[in-house]
Amino acid sequence: MYKCTVCGFIYEGEEAPEHCPKCGAPREKFAQVSDDTKAKILRSRFSNDLHMELKSLLDSVLQIAEQGIEDNLDPGCVKVFTEAKDAAVLLGQMVKAELETHMKKEKWG
Ligand SMILES: [Fe+2]
Missing domain, CATH: 1.10.287 (Helix Hairpins)
Structure with missing residues (x-):
């Protein structure tokens, strides 16, 4: 699970997308969501x-x-x-x- 640090969009996948589907930010702007945060979200x-x-x-x-x-x-x-x-x-x-x-x-x- 990855979070866009620009707009907060949550992406679920093996790796962050090339561009944020919501705001278009590049992959580098995505941060991996910690296991703890992921558990809270789910x-x-x-x-x-x-x-x-x-x-x-x-x-x-x-x-x-x-x-x-x-x-x-x-x-x-x-x-x-x-x-x-x-x-x-x-x-x-x-x-x-x-x-x-x-x-x-x-x-x-
Ligand atoms: Fe975004």
């Missing part, structure tokens, strides 16, 4: 995918809740949709914070 992929799937579902909840609030059938409905919206916003922020933490700790790839 371990985190599944969890990161789950976080992103969860965020996508929370975005759907948010859209539904906003439609429900706008529909405004009665106070009971609006209460449910308002609470759903608040929860989706809060959890969405928590997911983003968690993913940001993973990226800083190189639990990403």
Whole structure:
């Protein structure tokens, strides 16, 4: 596993590519990823995918809740949709914070 020191692109292979597929930097700009970092990256992929799937579902909840609030059938409905919206916003922020933490700790790839 090799990392482009210019843009952070992770390349998996026996040796670094001739040029970075993302930014075009030459092979010399690639550094081999340490075993420790590689293990963190591999371990985190599944969890990161789950976080992103969860965020996508929370975005759907948010859209539904906003439609429900706008529909405004009665106070009971609006209460449910308002609470759903608040929860989706809060959890969405928590997911983003968690993913940001993973990226800083190189639990990403
Ligand atoms: Fe790059």
